[in-house]
Amino acid sequence: MSVIVRTISRVVAPVALAFGAYVIMHGHLTPGGGFQGGAVVASVVALLVVAFESGRWKKWKDVLLPLEDLGAMAFTILAFLGLGATFFRNILAGGGGLFGAPVPQLGPNPGALNTAGTLPLMNWAVGLKVIAGLGSVVILLSLFGREDG
Amino acid sequence: MKRWFFFAMLLILAGYLLGGSVWLRPFGEPPRSEMDRYFIENAQTEVAANNVVTAIVFDYRGYDTLGEATVLFAAVVGVVLLLRKVKE
Numbered sequence: 001m002s003v004i005v006r007t008i009s010r011v012v013a014p015v016a017l018a019f020g021a022y023v024i025m026h027g028h029l030t031p032g033g034g035f036q037g038g039a040v041v042a043s044v045v046a047l048l049v050v051a052f053e054s055g056r057w058k059k060w061k062d063v064l065l066p067l068e069d070l071g072a073m074a075f076t077i078l079a080f081l082g083l084g085a086t087f088f089r090n091i092l093a094g095g096g097g098l099f100g101a102p103v104p105q106l107g108p109n110p111g112a113l114n115t116a117g118t119l120p121l122m123n124w125a126v127g128l129k130v131i132a133g134l135g136s137v138v139i140l141l142s143l144f145g146r147e148d149g
Numbered sequence: 150m151k152r153w154f155f156f157a158m159l160l161i162l163a164g165y166l167l168g169g170s171v172w173l174r175p176f177g178e179p180p181r182s183e184m185d186r187y188f189i190e191n192a193q194t195e196v197a198a199n200n201v202v203t204a205i206v207f208d209y210r211g212y213d214t215l216g217e218a219t220v221l222f223a224a225v226v227g228v229v230l231l232l233r234k235v236k237e
Binding site for chain 1: 193194195196197198199200202203204206207208211212214215217218221222224225228229232
């Protein structure tokens with residue numbers, strides 16, 4: 001792509017990455033979550049693939065595909081953690097440990113990051129899965145038909 | 150003959166859609182709201198999450214998210230299978 005596109009994407013990519021990370025990390029407090037934030041980060045991957053066309057994205061695909069399996073496995077393991085009661089039981093919520101704090105007050109409040117039990121962990125797992133999955137799909141589609149793909 | 154058949158089907162479909170939009174239920178008044186009330190009132194104490202939507206998606210209805218993740222996984226596997234490099 002041209003110099004203009006490359007310069008603009010150099011400026012936009014870190015901002016969009018930070019926004020995607022924010023959406024994933026605050027999934028239990030603000031609108032959004034793992035799927036949405038992962039899609040934002042995957043759109044950064046698409047932007048970079050379009051702007052900086054080269055064969056080195058092939059290596060990224062081999063990194064991203066195992067990461068997708070890792071995210072899926074983390075999500076399933078987190079779901080199995082609650083199997084003492086039911087599948088998908090939120091065992092960490094309100095327990096006082098990691099992410100175990102109760103909400104600051106009932107009703108509308110700004111919220112605290114250290115709440116909601118397994119929800120943030122599941123958001124991270126799903127976010128990793130969506131980033132890696134959509135990113136590798138974008139890279140695979142961009143490599144399709146190339147000589148070195 | 151065929152044309153009349155399709156015209157009749159179009160009329161029936163249009164009638165259904167028109168009727169559905171005329172006798173639409175008023176906005177914000179579902180017929181039963183016990184479950185909505187339960188989620189809104191108990192999500193903050195049970196799941197300790199401010200975002201009730203996330204509490205439903207990842208806790209109360211986690212199976213839904215598991216299915217969603219499976220759909221994404223299947224899509225990625227399909228793309229990898231279709232676009233893989235075949236050795237001759």
